[in-house]
Amino acid sequence: MRFDLVTLNLVLAIAETRSITRAADREHLALAAASKRLKDLETRLGVQLFERRARGVEPTEAGRALVRHIRSLNASLHALESEVVEFSRGIKGHLRIAANAAAIAEALPADLATFSREHPQIRISLEDMTSANVQSAVAEGRADVGVFAPPLVDQRLATWPYRAGELAVVLPQGHALARARGGLRFDALLDCDMVGLHIGASVHELMLQRALERGRTLNARLQVRGFDAIAQLVGEGLGVAVLPAVVAERFAKLFAIQVRPLDEPWARRRYLLAAQAQEVLPAVVQRFIDLLAGLAAASESTAPLTGANP
Structure with a gap:
C-alpha cells in the first residue's frame, strides 16, 4: 500500500486542528478535495480515522496510531533533508542527541569533545x-541517540550501559543536618523543605517514589529548571536538595552550601545510551555509541576501588 505525503500531512493537520476545514486551509487544499482524500484513505485502510464530535473531529484509536507514525516519518524526512544538505557543506553527518540534565552535567561534555x-x-x-522525554524523542525519531537515567519505560529502544553517577545532599551552611558526619539517609530529608527540578525530572521522580514507599510525602517547596538555581536557593536557606554529586561539589565552591553523600543504594545511578531498536544502526549512531560505551568501560576499569556500592 502506497501513501502520499499530501494525504498524510492532511491527516496530521486534521488531528492537530480538530477540523477538516481548518486542516484543508492549512495544507492549501479545497475542502472537497481534502474530504475526498480522507475518505479514500479510510477506504483503503478499512478503518475510520476520525469521529465527528460537537467540538470538532477527534482521531479514533487507529487515527492516533497513524498520527504517531506520520510524526515519526516527518521527523525522519526532516533529518534526511538536513543531513543531505549538509553534505554540500562538507559535513558528513548530523547527530541529534537528547539527554537529561544530570547526564549533561556529569558525563557528556568530555565524551562529546572526544567524539568531535x-x-x-x-x-x-x-x-x-x-x-522520559529523552526516551520518547529517540523512539519517535526526533533524536538519534538518547542519554538518560533509568528506568527504561519505552520498549521501542535498544540500550547500552554508559557512565555511573552519584547523588548527594545539598544543605545550607549551618543546617542541622550538616553537623552529621558521613552520609545522610533519605528519611532525614523528608521533614525538610525540598528544592528540586520540575516534575518529570529523573531525580524528582525517584525521590517521589522513595517517599511513597515510606508512606510519606515529598515537601517540594520550590521547583525550578537548572541545577545552578537549585544551589542558589539552597544557599539562601530555602530548603535542601539532592543533586548529582559532581554538580553539587562544583557549586559548593560558588554558593553558601554544604554537600553530604546520600547514603542510599539508589544514590548510585547508571546512565543508559539509547537508540531505536533496529537490526542495523546508522553508521554515525553506531560510531557514537561504540565510542561512548568504550570510554565508559575504560574509565571504570581504571578507576580506583572504593567502598562505594557497585
Whole structure:
C-alpha cells in the first residue's frame, strides 16, 4: 500500500486542528478535495480515522496510531533533508542527541569533545530533556541517540550501559543536618523543605517514589529548571536538595552550601545510551555509541576501588 505525503500531512493537520476545514486551509487544499482524500484513505485502510464530535473531529484509536507514525516519518524526512544538505557543506553527518540534565552535567561534555575530535565532519546537536522525554524523542525519531537515567519505560529502544553517577545532599551552611558526619539517609530529608527540578525530572521522580514507599510525602517547596538555581536557593536557606554529586561539589565552591553523600543504594545511578531498536544502526549512531560505551568501560576499569556500592 502506497501513501502520499499530501494525504498524510492532511491527516496530521486534521488531528492537530480538530477540523477538516481548518486542516484543508492549512495544507492549501479545497475542502472537497481534502474530504475526498480522507475518505479514500479510510477506504483503503478499512478503518475510520476520525469521529465527528460537537467540538470538532477527534482521531479514533487507529487515527492516533497513524498520527504517531506520520510524526515519526516527518521527523525522519526532516533529518534526511538536513543531513543531505549538509553534505554540500562538507559535513558528513548530523547527530541529534537528547539527554537529561544530570547526564549533561556529569558525563557528556568530555565524551562529546572526544567524539568531535575523532569525527570533525559530523555535526552534533544536543537538547536537554527529562529522562522520559529523552526516551520518547529517540523512539519517535526526533533524536538519534538518547542519554538518560533509568528506568527504561519505552520498549521501542535498544540500550547500552554508559557512565555511573552519584547523588548527594545539598544543605545550607549551618543546617542541622550538616553537623552529621558521613552520609545522610533519605528519611532525614523528608521533614525538610525540598528544592528540586520540575516534575518529570529523573531525580524528582525517584525521590517521589522513595517517599511513597515510606508512606510519606515529598515537601517540594520550590521547583525550578537548572541545577545552578537549585544551589542558589539552597544557599539562601530555602530548603535542601539532592543533586548529582559532581554538580553539587562544583557549586559548593560558588554558593553558601554544604554537600553530604546520600547514603542510599539508589544514590548510585547508571546512565543508559539509547537508540531505536533496529537490526542495523546508522553508521554515525553506531560510531557514537561504540565510542561512548568504550570510554565508559575504560574509565571504570581504571578507576580506583572504593567502598562505594557497585
